[in-house]
Amino acid sequence: MAKYCIGIDLGGTFIKFVLVDDQGRPSKTFQLPTPDSLDGMVGQMVAGAKQALKTNGVAVSDALGAGIGSPGPLDLKAGIVLNSPNLPGMTNVPLRDLVSKGLGLPAVLENDANAAAYGEFIAGAGKDATDMVLLTLGTGVGGGAIVDGRLLHGAHGMGAEFGHIVVEPGGRPCGCGQTGCLEQYASATFMARNAARLIQQEGRASSLSEILKRKGEITAKDVNEARRAGDELAAEVWDEMAHYLAMGCVDLCRAFDPDLIVLGGGMTAAGEDLMKPLRKHVSDLWWKMTPQVTRIVIAALGNDAGAIGAAGQAWAAFGPNAPAR
Amino acid sequence: MAKYCIGIDLGGTFIKFVLVDDQGRPSKTFQLPTPDSLDGMVGQMVAGAKQALKTNGVAVSDALGAGIGSPGPLDLKAGIVLNSPNLPGMTNVPLRDLVSKGLGLPAVLENDANAAAYGEFIAGAGKDATDMVLLTLGTGVGGGAIVDGRLLHGAHGMGAEFGHIVVEPGGRPCGCGQTGCLEQYASATFMARNAARLIQQEGRASSLSEILKRKGEITAKDVNEARRAGDELAAEVWDEMAHYLAMGCVDLCRAFDPDLIVLGGGMTAAGEDLMKPLRKHVSDLWWKMTPQVTRIVIAALGNDAGAIGAAGQAWAAFGPNAPAR
Numbered sequence: 001m002a003k004y005c006i007g008i009d010l011g012g013t014f015i016k017f018v019l020v021d022d023q024g025r026p027s028k029t030f031q032l033p034t035p036d037s038l039d040g041m042v043g044q045m046v047a048g049a050k051q052a053l054k055t056n057g058v059a060v061s062d063a064l065g066a067g068i069g070s071p072g073p074l075d076l077k078a079g080i081v082l083n084s085p086n087l088p089g090m091t092n093v094p095l096r097d098l099v100s101k102g103l104g105l106p107a108v109l110e111n112d113a114n115a116a117a118y119g120e121f122i123a124g125a126g127k128d129a130t131d132m133v134l135l136t137l138g139t140g141v142g143g144g145a146i147v148d149g150r151l152l153h154g155a156h157g158m159g160a161e162f163g164h165i166v167v168e169p170g171g172r173p174c175g176c177g178q179t180g181c182l183e184q185y186a187s188a189t190f191m192a193r194n195a196a197r198l199i200q201q202e203g204r205a206s207s208l209s210e211i212l213k214r215k216g217e218i219t220a221k222d223v224n225e226a227r228r229a230g231d232e233l234a235a236e237v238w239d240e241m242a243h244y245l246a247m248g249c250v251d252l253c254r255a256f257d258p259d260l261i262v263l264g265g266g267m268t269a270a271g272e273d274l275m276k277p278l279r280k281h282v283s284d285l286w287w288k289m290t291p292q293v294t295r296i297v298i299a300a301l302g303n304d305a306g307a308i309g310a311a312g313q314a315w316a317a318f319g320p321n322a323p324a325r
Numbered sequence: 326m327a328k329y330c331i332g333i334d335l336g337g338t339f340i341k342f343v344l345v346d347d348q349g350r351p352s353k354t355f356q357l358p359t360p361d362s363l364d365g366m367v368g369q370m371v372a373g374a375k376q377a378l379k380t381n382g383v384a385v386s387d388a389l390g391a392g393i394g395s396p397g398p399l400d401l402k403a404g405i406v407l408n409s410p411n412l413p414g415m416t417n418v419p420l421r422d423l424v425s426k427g428l429g430l431p432a433v434l435e436n437d438a439n440a441a442a443y444g445e446f447i448a449g450a451g452k453d454a455t456d457m458v459l460l461t462l463g464t465g466v467g468g469g470a471i472v473d474g475r476l477l478h479g480a481h482g483m484g485a486e487f488g489h490i491v492v493e494p495g496g497r498p499c500g501c502g503q504t505g506c507l508e509q510y511a512s513a514t515f516m517a518r519n520a521a522r523l524i525q526q527e528g529r530a531s532s533l534s535e536i537l538k539r540k541g542e543i544t545a546k547d548v549n550e551a552r553r554a555g556d557e558l559a560a561e562v563w564d565e566m567a568h569y570l571a572m573g574c575v576d577l578c579r580a581f582d583p584d585l586i587v588l589g590g591g592m593t594a595a596g597e598d599l600m601k602p603l604r605k606h607v608s609d610l611w612w613k614m615t616p617q618v619t620r621i622v623i624a625a626l627g628n629d630a631g632a633i634g635a636a637g638q639a640w641a642a643f644g645p646n647a648p649a650r
Contacts, residue, residue: 131480145580147472154582155456156618161579164612169493169572177613178575247494250503254486255470255580257479287489288502293481 004058005318006049006066007119007311008099009112010034012086015044017052018304019063020311022319024122027056029304038089046102065106065318067310068099069115076157079109108317110151112306114160116299117144118151119309120262124300129259133252134299135162137245137267140190141183145256151313163187167247185244188220188267195223195237206233224270239277246281253294254287264299271298329383330643331374331391332444332636333424334437335359337411340369342377343629344388345636347644349447352381354629363414371427390431390643392635393424394440401482404434433642435476437631439485441624442469443476444634445587449625454584458577459624460487462570462592465515466508470581476638488512492572510569513545513592520548520562531558549595564602571606578619579612589624596623 002021009016014031032048035041049066053059073082079096081087100107110118117134126132130149136142143162145152152159163183164176171180172194184190196218198204208226212218226234249261267274278296286292301308316322327346334341339356357373360366374391378384396409404421406412425432435443442459451457455474461467468487470477477484488508489501496505497519509515521543523529533551537543551559574586592599603621611617626633 129480131484147477148475150473150475152472152581155454155584156582156615158615159456159580159582161582164579165576166492166572166610167494174612178610247491251490251576252580254489255484255577256477257481257484257486259480285491285503287499290481290483 001059001062004053004056004063005311005314006052006063006103006105007069007115007307007309007314008045008049008066009069009115009306009310010041010045010071010087011112012071015041015048016304016307017048018307018311019052019056019058020122020308020315022315024127024312024315026123026304026308026311027052029307030055034087036088038093041087041089042095042098042102045099049099049103060104063105065108065314066099066103067108067110067115067312067314067317068095069110069112069306069310070095072111074109074111074157076109076111076153079107081109106318108313110310110313111157113142114144114151114153115307115309115313116142116264116305117146117160117262117309118312119301119305119307120264120299121146121151121309122312123308124305125262125297126260131256131258133162133256133258133261135186135245135248135261135263136265137186137188137263138265139187141187141248142265145258147256150316162248162252165248165251167244167251182244182248186241186248186267188265191237191241191267192218192220192223194240195234198233198237204233207231208234220267221269224273228273242274242277243281246278246285249278249282249294249296250285250287258294260295260297262297262299264305268298326384326387329378329381329388330636330639331377331388331428331430332394332440332632332634332639333370333374333391334394334440334631334635335366335370335396335412336437337396340366340373341629341632342373343632343636344377344381344383345448345633345640347640349452349637349640351448351629351633351636352377354632355380359412361413363418366412366414367420367423367427370424374424374428385429388430390433390639391424391428392440392637392639392642393420393432393434394437394631394635395420395434397436399434399436399482401434401436401478404432406434431639431643433638435635435638436482438467439469439476439478440632440634440638441467441589441630442471442485442587442634443637444626444630444632445589445624446471446634447637448633449630450587450622451585456581456583457585457587458487458581458583459587459589460511460570460573461590462511462513462588463590464512466512466573467590470583472581475641487573487577490573490576492569492576507569507573511566511573511592513590516562516566516592517543517545517548519565520559523558523562529558532556533559545592546594549598553598567599567602568606571603571610574603574607574619574621575610575612583619585620585622587622587624589627589630593623
């Protein structure tokens, strides 16, 4: 009989479920609402996992285990959610063991950004790669890295924090306490906030000022639309974002030399409006030692990547080629 | 019987040899001069490897294979030295197979900076680590990274080029074609050259100007000695080096989250004169999210690291836990 691993992606609003087979092929995903208590959440995760098996006609005895993607910070080795601001009651919770007990299957815990990277690696944009880097351009900039087929965690579970690589020393202050972090320049939120700051604090003229007055804020989509309509400030802010994102991509190529860099998150809705200036800046910043061999592409799995990657990490932990435990 | 792998570190002047046992313990190393022809070099590598076995009383049948560390660029998978400026006749040479044939043992080729990193990892400063980064501060800045026990190569064998991480966008032009590369600020050679430039081109006053006149150049050691004697320009240049090196270290912690960063190369002869300002700058640049858990230390194996790490890579390739090939 074919064997499967279950993937569970725990989010603040929904929990997503999937099965992944031994070839890394995902089933159709589905989601259930996230209950507002810890017991409720664990119960929903167990129920959804069982439903995923049932819907796909898979016996529990043909499931090797479950992978759980969760917002952090986490203690990966202990399987504990240390503290998750968007999930009620989630402080020092042994989530891995609670779900494992409820399911009667072994489980593994993974942070959600890493899970998404691994999902793209096994079933999405990176499925033919050996080495891949993911950048998610959303509220902040999240990251994940696959090195020679395996997810990078770091010695303390804090690797692949690519949003906090410094791309402008002494630059914009970041909430993390550093200055000039990539996410201050290349996240959808902070890029748009910078446009608002230039209008409000530096008195720059822009068609965006009307939106800002009306909505109280500007989104990355607003900036791109204003840019397309010929707004100079919007063009400047958008190009700066592409420049710093390119700088981050080049640094990541020097460090990881990946087959490809995969971009996810809200900003990628801009498609070629993002990729075209990004490619130009990467080309400008690329060294002369070797041609550019790393491709930069938009993620293929959207919001399904986290659940699929969580199942993939269960395969890595419990599959036939798993390291001795 | 105990089993061994042979490590060979090919340099422009000497070839170094070592045996490493299944616990990662190295024998005493020794070196032979590097002949000035390709045939001579291959012959010397084979002869030295046999001598290493004989000296340590190890039968060829108890050797699993040999690892060869070589200056690059290399085609690692094919075992070919593409082009090595400091080794005569080394253009598109299948060095791995030539040595393997001469020895009658399987061999693996590795670039010398990676081999040194792996040597420190198995038998030096990183021997208790799972994740480690090496920076060699010499003529340039070389790098190597171990991720969860395995050497990082990248998809095209060009990973861990940490000397070319950009620490100052739009900064000093680098020979690689980028600007603001770490090696322009933190290598012994370029740091000293910058002191010379400030004296010669910007007319800065310094006690180093006399040395510059006399020798035609300044070394990192000269800069440090002038700094210790109270020279202001030297102090400024030295501190700038420590600042940018710290910036590189912080970026590497964000990306790799290693147990430790190991520093090697000529600059580390300065010992605490290097480490003290470096620690201060790392502390200043460190984020506020988590305490600094990555240690930064000076390499333990000196010039032996490359040969030891090459043998370690032979263990990784041919030992009992080696991946299927």
